Amino acid sequence: MWDWRFLFLILFSTVVDYTMGILIEKNDSKNKKKLFLWISILVNLGFLGYFKYSNFFLENFVQAFSFLGQDLKFRGLEIVLPVGISFYTFQTLSYTIDVYRKKLSPTKDFIAFSAFVSFFPQLVAGPIERATHLLPQFYRKRKFDYKLAVNGMRQILWGLFKKVVIADNCAQFANQIFNNYEDYSGSTLILGAVFFTFQIYGDFSGYSDIAIGISRLFGFDLMRNFAYPYFSRDIAEFWRRWHISLSTWFRDYLYIPLGGSRGGMWMKIRNTFIIFLVSGFWHGANWTFIVWGALNALYFLPLLLSGKNRNHLEVVAYDKSLPSFKEILQIGVTFGLTVFAWIFFRAENLGHAFGYINGIFSDSIIGVPEIRPSYLIALLVVALVVEWIGRRNQFAIESLRIYSKFRFHYLFYLFLCYLIFIFGGQEQEFIYFQF
Structure with missing residues (x-):
């Protein structure tokens, strides 16, 4: 078409x-x-x-x-x-x-x-x-599976919410701030980077949810692509949870053939930088993506050198309702590092990226942002709360009906539909269409 x-x-x-x-x-x-x-x-x-x-x-x-x-x-x-x-x-x-x-x-x-x-x-x-x-x-003969189809519709709904409500609304403010970064204070530039952080997550994971859900309507099972990456406690965990299909592809078809972790420390460091740089280059023909990949490799390096890159294999606070203070700090630091790296991913070129970062680290970093869309912040809080509650599932609202004795989950689905129609932002093309 x-x-x-x-x-x-x-x-x-x-x-x-x-x-x-x-x-x-x-x-x-x-x-x-x-x-x-x-x-x-x-x-x-x-x-x-x-x-x-x-x-x-x-x-x-x-x-x-x-x-x-x-x-x-x-x-x-x-x-x-x-x-x-x-x-x-x-x-x-x-x-x-x-x-x-x-x-x-x-x-x-x-x-x-x-x-x-x-x-x-x-x-x-x-x-x-x-x-x-x-x-x-x-090869298999296809039969309609009602339970699988309902599960798929549920995932499509959550994917649409993340794309249309979260990503497209974040995009309006992220684009405004990134395209005119010279006019804004450091605190506003931080907020712009945070908006892009949620934009790319809602946009890409939303697409994946919709794709997986549509496939289930036809009786197909696609692999999971996101597993609540912004609840990660270190960068290694983040990359086990972000764009899983690409991360595991590079692991199986590039990292392991290069020797993986079987050699000495130098080989491990070399192979780690190769896959992160290639991953960055895969995203686009721009030095910004290469720097983004190199930055993530540098984030990963201390974990590799200390042998802690395989920690946190289980979802955070798996058997608890809330994370510990230590886990909150770990999630906060990891999220902050990720937000900083996304600046290079979003920037048009390296000059744009460094100019944006220079604007953040100015006297105006302490202050109230000029742009404060309260409705969008409220929507982000709703999305984060739902994802936290559903973090043990394949997608956030997969098991919502378990918590409802009075069929509350149907009202929640209608509530999501209402938010999609009311807060559906200006149409924004999927970010990953360009790759």
């Missing part, structure tokens, strides 16, 4: 990976298996590199020569980024790599494989599914 011509791109990628999977299984020669695997990798990453990174490399090539006193004329290539290419590229790569590793037998059903690559609920912004998990689901 966006541009039908790009269907040929995803079709070509589908045909290549479908064919390479069969050829990998048919050939006994290890060298030939590697050849077919590399054909799949190079074709997919080649498309991704051309459409997403061509202008970035050309611009930096020209800038490198300008430092040497050579002014090269550069005219950017007019390249349109195909919607969802970063997501379905990694999804198809998981298939050929898993076939090569003998974790999966290659499919002979081209229709099923094509549906796996282009499954519409999660095609544009994930979750990035593994072939071992999603592909076999296309």
